[in-house]
Amino acid sequence: xxxxxxxxxxxxxxxxxxxxxxxxxxxxxxxxxxxxxxxxxxxxxxxxxxxxxxxxxxxxxxxxxxxxxxxxxxxxxxxxxxxxxxxxxxxxxxxxxxxxxxxxxxxxxxxxxxxxxxxxxxxxxxxxxxxxxxxxxxxxxxxxxxxxxxxxxxxxxxxxxxxxxxxxxxxxxxxxxxxxxxxxxxxxxxxxxxxxxxxxxxxxxxxxxxxxxxxxxxxxxxxxxxxxxxxxxxxxxxxxxxxxxxxxxxxxxxxxxxxxxxxxxxxxxxxxxxxxxxxxxxxxxxxxxxxxxxxxxxxxxxxxxxxxxxxxxxxxxxxx
Amino acid sequence: xxxxxxxxxxxxxxxxxxxxxxxxxxxxxxxxxxxxxxxxxxxxxxxxxxxxxxxxxxxxxxxxxxxxxxxxxxxxxxxxxxxxxxxxxxxxxxxxxxxxxxxxxxxxxxxxxxxxxxxxxxxxxxxxxxxxxxxxxxxxxxxxxxxxxxxxxxxxxxxxxxxxxxxxxxxxxxxxxxxxxxxxxxxxxxxxxxxxxxxxxxxxxxxxxxxxxxxxxxxxxxxxxxxxxxxxxxxxxxxxxxxxxxxxxxxxxxxxxxxxxxxxx
Numbered sequence: 001x002x003x004x005x006x007x008x009x010x011x012x013x014x015x016x017x018x019x020x021x022x023x024x025x026x027x028x029x030x031x032x033x034x035x036x037x038x039x040x041x042x043x044x045x046x047x048x049x050x051x052x053x054x055x056x057x058x059x060x061x062x063x064x065x066x067x068x069x070x071x072x073x074x075x076x077x078x079x080x081x082x083x084x085x086x087x088x089x090x091x092x093x094x095x096x097x098x099x100x101x102x103x104x105x106x107x108x109x110x111x112x113x114x115x116x117x118x119x120x121x122x123x124x125x126x127x128x129x130x131x132x133x134x135x136x137x138x139x140x141x142x143x144x145x146x147x148x149x150x151x152x153x154x155x156x157x158x159x160x161x162x163x164x165x166x167x168x169x170x171x172x173x174x175x176x177x178x179x180x181x182x183x184x185x186x187x188x189x190x191x192x193x194x195x196x197x198x199x200x201x202x203x204x205x206x207x208x209x210x211x212x213x214x215x216x217x218x219x220x221x222x223x224x225x226x227x228x229x230x231x232x233x234x235x236x237x238x239x240x241x242x243x244x245x246x247x248x249x250x251x252x253x254x255x256x257x258x259x260x261x262x263x264x265x266x267x268x269x270x271x272x273x274x275x276x277x278x279x280x281x282x283x284x285x286x287x288x289x290x291x292x293x294x295x296x297x298x299x300x301x302x303x304x305x306x307x308x309x310x311x312x313x314x315x316x317x318x319x320x
Numbered sequence: 321x322x323x324x325x326x327x328x329x330x331x332x333x334x335x336x337x338x339x340x341x342x343x344x345x346x347x348x349x350x351x352x353x354x355x356x357x358x359x360x361x362x363x364x365x366x367x368x369x370x371x372x373x374x375x376x377x378x379x380x381x382x383x384x385x386x387x388x389x390x391x392x393x394x395x396x397x398x399x400x401x402x403x404x405x406x407x408x409x410x411x412x413x414x415x416x417x418x419x420x421x422x423x424x425x426x427x428x429x430x431x432x433x434x435x436x437x438x439x440x441x442x443x444x445x446x447x448x449x450x451x452x453x454x455x456x457x458x459x460x461x462x463x464x465x466x467x468x469x470x471x472x473x474x475x476x477x478x479x480x481x482x483x484x485x486x487x488x489x490x491x492x493x494x495x496x497x498x499x500x501x502x503x504x505x506x507x508x509x510x511x512x513x514x515x516x517x518x519x520x521x522x523x524x525x526x527x528x529x530x531x532x533x534x535x536x537x538x539x540x541x542x543x544x545x546x547x548x549x550x551x552x553x554x555x556x557x558x559x560x561x562x563x564x565x566x567x568x569x570x571x572x573x574x575x576x577x578x579x580x581x582x583x584x585x
Contacts, residue, residue, distance in 0.1 A: 294411050296373050301425030301475060302399040311424065315415030 010082035031075030060091030116147030146204035188217030200234025212241035215249035231260035244279030328381035354524035402478030425475035
C-alpha cells in the first residue's frame, strides 16, 4: 500500500506521541499488520508465526490474531484503527491468542482526528498462554473537538509464568467521552504491569477508566499505575481494582491525578481485596496539585507556575 | 554589590518564632560567598528566602539585588532577574529527558542542544551518555546533583544559590564539585554557597557565619571559619584543618587570641 491510499489525517495524527503511522503501513517495516480505514479493511500483512485475519461486519470488523506456539516475533504487530469521518460507528471485535512460549509486542493505534459525534467501541478477548512475554500498547488520538465516544471493553487471561505489559495512552488531543473497562486474570507466577494515562482538557471531556487485575494464581504479581490530569472543566475517574485471590500473590495499585482550573474533577478509586492470608495487595492515591517543592524547582528556573505545571503534567504522563 | 540582605528576619511558618533574626550580609559580584554555620542555624532558610519561596517570606528587612528591592517579588520574577537555586535534594521529575530538564531555564532557545552539551561538560558529565537519558531512578544521587547544577549553569544566572551541595556525596565527587564551582566563577556567575563544612567553604572568597539565627561576621572565609571554631570550642580541629594551599591560614598565637576573646564573652 502506498502512503496516499491511507488517509493523510490519520498518518499525521499521532505525531505528538512521536509515532509515524507510515512506518507501519503494509510494505513498510517487517511486522505483521492490520489497517482499518473506518469499517473497511485496507491492509493485512501476516508474517511467519503470526496469523492475522480480518472480517468486515456491519459497522466494524472481527480481527483474529494468533501468535503460533514458540514464536518470538521481533517486529511489533501493528493494528491501526483509523477513522477520518466526523461521525459514524466503528465496532472492533479483536480476538487475540498468544500460544505457549511466545514473545510479541502489539501496538494498536486508534486515531480519529476529525471526530465530532463518532462512536468507537471495542470488545476484545485476549488469551495469553503459558511462558509468554506479551506486550500490548494502545495509543489514542481523538482529534481536537472532544467529539468522540470511545468505549473499549477487554477481557484478558494471562497464563502461567507469563509476563503481560499493558499501556494505554490518551494524552494528546481532546478525549471526548471515554469509558474503558479492562479485566485481567493472572495465573500462577504471572507478572502484570499496566500503565494507564489520560488527560481531559475541556468540560466536554469525560474519561472513566476501570481496570481490574485478579491475581488468581499462586505467586502472581501485578502493578497497576493510573495517571491522569484534568483541566478546564475536564473530568477523570480512575477505578483501579486488584484482588489477591491466591497464595503469595502480590499486587499494587497506584493512582495519581492532577486537577487544574475551576470545574475540573479528578476522582480515584483504588479498590483492593485479598482473600488469601498470604497475599499482599496495596494501593496509593494522590489527587490535586503537584507538590510545591516541584513547582518551586521549576519556577526557580524562570518558569511561571502555569508553565511549571504543564511541564510536570507532561513528565507525569510520559513517565513509564 | 550584587546582593545585600539588610536586617532580614524570617519567621517560622506559624509565625510563632523567628528562624533567623536581623541577618545582614552582602555578596560581591563574581565571588564565591559561603554561609557557614551548624545544623539548624538557618542557613538554608536564608537561601530559600533569597529565592522567594513560599513560607520563607521575611517579616522584616529587605533583599536588594543589583540595587533593586526584590523582597516582595515571587520566585519566577526573581529567577527571571538572574537568581536561581540548586537544591540540596533535587526532585526526581521522572518523564523528562536530561536535555529537556537542562533546557528549561535557557531563555534564548537557539542552539539549544549545544548549550545543554556545554552545561553537561561544565559539570563533567559526558554529553553523549546523558543528554537523551530520562531523569529516573537509574541516575545516582551524584548524577542528579550534577544535572541540577548543569540546569542552573545553562540558565546563565547572575547568582546561584547552592544549598548544601555536598550532602550525600563521597569525597571524590566533592573534590570534583569544588573544581566545578571555580569553573562557574570563571563563567562570570556569582555563587552563594550554603554549607556546614570547612573543606567546602575553603573554595569561597568570603563567608558569613550564621549562629543561632544571627549573622555574626562577614569576612575572608578562613577568618569566618576561625570564629566558627572559636564559637564551637573546636581549637584543635581549627589548628588541624585551617590551611590554604598547604600553608596554615593563621599562626597559633592568633588562634589562641581569638579563642580567648570568645571565651571571655
